[in-house]
Amino acid sequence: MTASADSDATRLPLRDLKFGADDLPRLRLSVEVCSIQAGLTEPHLSEFLLAVNEVVDNAIRHGGGGGHLRLQRHNGVLRCQVMDTGPGFGDQVIPPRQPDIDAETGRGLWLAHELADQVTISTGSAGSIVSLAVALTEVEEFGGRP
Amino acid sequence: MSVPVDAHTVAVTQLRLGDHAFAHYADDDARWELLSAFCALGLAGGEKVVVLADPAIPHDEAYRRLFPDDGFADKALATGQLTFQDMSAMIRPDRHFTAERQISRLFEEVELARRQGYAGLRSAIDMAWVHEWGLDVEGVMHRETHADALFARRQYAELCSYDRRCFAPEVIEAMRVGHPMALLERPGDFDAYHSINGLHLIGDADMATRDKFGAALSKAFTDASGVGRVLLDLSRLAFLSAACAADLLRLVAQADGYERVDVLCTRFHAQVLRKLGSARIKRLMVTITREPT
Numbered sequence: 342m343t344a345s346a347d348s349d350a351t352r353l354p355l356r357d358l359k360f361g362a363d364d365l366p367r368l369r370l371s372v373e374v375c376s377i378q379a380g381l382t383e384p385h386l387s388e389f390l391l392a393v394n395e396v397v398d399n400a401i402r403h404g405g406g407g408g409h410l411r412l413q414r415h416n417g418v419l420r421c422q423v424m425d426t427g428p429g430f431g432d433q434v435i436p437p438r439q440p441d442i443d444a445e446t447g448r449g450l451w452l453a454h455e456l457a458d459q460v461t462i463s464t465g466s467a468g469s470i471v472s473l474a475v476a477l478t479e480v481e482e483f484g485g486r487p
Numbered sequence: 488m489s490v491p492v493d494a495h496t497v498a499v500t501q502l503r504l505g506d507h508a509f510a511h512y513a514d515d516d517a518r519w520e521l522l523s524a525f526c527a528l529g530l531a532g533g534e535k536v537v538v539l540a541d542p543a544i545p546h547d548e549a550y551r552r553l554f555p556d557d558g559f560a561d562k563a564l565a566t567g568q569l570t571f572q573d574m575s576a577m578i579r580p581d582r583h584f585t586a587e588r589q590i591s592r593l594f595e596e597v598e599l600a601r602r603q604g605y606a607g608l609r610s611a612i613d614m615a616w617v618h619e620w621g622l623d624v625e626g627v628m629h630r631e632t633h634a635d636a637l638f639a640r641r642q643y644a645e646l647c648s649y650d651r652r653c654f655a656p657e658v659i660e661a662m663r664v665g666h667p668m669a670l671l672e673r674p675g676d677f678d679a680y681h682s683i684n685g686l687h688l689i690g691d692a693d694m695a696t697r698d699k700f701g702a703a704l705s706k707a708f709t710d711a712s713g714v715g716r717v718l719l720d721l722s723r724l725a726f727l728s729a730a731c732a733a734d735l736l737r738l739v740a741q742a743d744g745y746e747r748v749d750v751l752c753t754r755f756h757a758q759v760l761r762k763l764g765s766a767r768i769k770r771l772m773v774t775i776t777r778e779p780t
Contacts, residue, residue: 356556365693366675369726370500370524371556377531387755395729398694442736442764449729455762 355379355414360397361407369394372412372421379414380477388456389475393421395449396471400425404468417477418458425468432462490651490659492678496669498690498725499524504534504607505641507634509666510648511659517673518648519552522611524674525646526553529609530563534644535600537608538571541615546571568605574616584622586630590637597643607642614649624658632665646670679703681710685718685749692724692731700731704738708745717745721752722776732759740768751776 355375360368372393376386393410400408404425411422435454436447450471454460459474490511499521502508512518522538529536540549549571554560563569577596578588593610600608617627637643647666651659663669671678671689677696679688686707692700704719711717719735721727739748750760750773757765757773765771 362694365695366673366691367520369691370527370674373500374527374531377528384755384758390726391729391759394693394726398728398730401694439762439764442733442740442767444733448733448763452729452759452762 356410356412358410359407360401360410362401364407365394365397365401368397368410372410375412376419379419381419381475382478385475385478389419389421389473392453392456392460392473393423395453396421396423396473399449399471400427400469403427403430408468414477418474419477420472420474423471423473424465427468429464429469430462432460434462435460490663490669490672492671492680492689493669494682494687495667496671496678496680496689497723498676499646499670499674500528500725501723502528502609502644502646502668502670503641504609504644505638506644506668507631507638507666508644508646508668508670509631509663510646510670511651511663511672512648513651515552518613518650520673521670522613522646522648523553523555525609525611526569527560529644530560530569533606535567535603535605535608536563536569537596537610538569539574539577539610539612539616540571541613542573542619543615567603574620584620584626586626586633589630590634593637593643597637601642607644609644609646611646612648614647615653618653624654628658628661628665631662635667638667681707685711685720687720687723689723689725691726693726693728694730697728697731697734701734701738704735708738708742712744715745716747716749717742718749718751720776721750721756724752724756727756727759729759729763732756732763736760736763736765736768736771739771742770745770747772749774 356371358368358371369390373390376389381389400423404427408423408425413420434447435450440448440451453473457473458476461472463470502525510521526536526538538549560569577592578584581588597608631647649659649662675691677690677692677699679686686703688703707717707719742748748771750771752773754775757775760773765773
């Protein structure tokens with residue numbers, strides 16, 4: 342994928358949303374709409390949506406029941422940060438190999454790692470921050486005419 | 488009143504230009520959520536969007552309900568990509584509704600949208616205007632079932648949303664059957680039905696719907712015991728989470744007594760199943776049936 346040049350204005354969040362367990366469909370739709378507007382196309386759009394879902398799912402189940410999602414575009418990269426209020430974790434929780442079908446945990450983050458161009462996990466002031474990034478093939482102005 | 492799901496039921500997020508869909512609601516949250524998803528995806532995809540909301544609701548209120556996120560769609564509204572209209576604008580210069588006039592006007596609107604550089608036009612129509620105008624339901628039904636030329640070039644999509652509190656159950660069912668597509672009530676919903684071919688899964692399989700998804704799969708295996716094979720049609724699943732995909736693979740792997748389990752799905756869902764280990768299950772045959780467009 343080829344990165345496109347963005348202006349500094351595009352560093353502003355495309356979406357900044359709090360979420361809880363009941364918000365997953367709304368959150369996915371919101372991320373989908375913004376990602377399409379940012380220029381993300383199939384199959385990368387489906388891959389990114391699933392990766393975001395898995396990180397959000399993880400935050401709901403293990404990170405205090407909810408969190409905060411920020412979607413941002415900069416320098417031809419679409420980045421989604423998911424912040425939770427759980428006990429925190431490092432990237433050692435991502436299994437190095439495909440989890441067994443019967444595995445209870447680790448599958449979602451492993452799949453997110455497989456699907457996104459980059460996954461980073463860090464510790465924030467209140468919990469963990471998982472950041473997913475995907476390169477954009479083309480960039481259109483938000484809400485603009487084709 | 489429950490609304491059946493069947494071979495033409497899909498999720499709102501799967502609608503594309505060329506689609507003509509029936510939608511239904513019985514509360515205001517569902518009403519706006521569905522229309523909002525339809526409109527937002529159209530705007531994001533570079534389509535022109537026309538909203539014909541309930542005539543009793545002012546356009547600015549309809550805008551706030553459709554786009555509650557700060558600022559979203561403001562630019563589309565300012566540039567004319569998003570417009571709010573009354574049905575009277577769709578039949579001008581006539582004063583009385585005729586299906587012919589409305590379809591003719593919609594053809595003009597599609598042509599205009601294309602000339603303006605948009606990919607096409609999508610209309611979100613709350614059918615409350617039928618009552619407002621005192622129209623006979625048969626006339627509307629005739630329009631809904633004979634408008635196929637409007638969609639043939641795949642430059643126009645239409646969502647017709649019916650309030651189950653205002654239309655009789657037999658009208659709702661006739662409209663559901665009469666449209667080429669019918670939608671699940673809300674974005675994020677999941678449903679399933681069994682046919683002689685197997686189990687058909689529709690909508691979103693995620694954390695919220697995982698139990699229902701698993702129950703539908705389990706029932707499919709129970710019902711097919713003795714037959715030796717099961718077909719699971721995932722082609723209308725709009726979303727499949729890792730946990731639900733793993734549940735499916737686990738059930739197939741444990742389905743002793745079945746020689747073969749067929750899964751029909753999109754290329755992307757086949758990729759997800761493969762990443763999660765589908766190739767290691769000998770009885771599982773994955774067939775790609777439909778591509779997102």
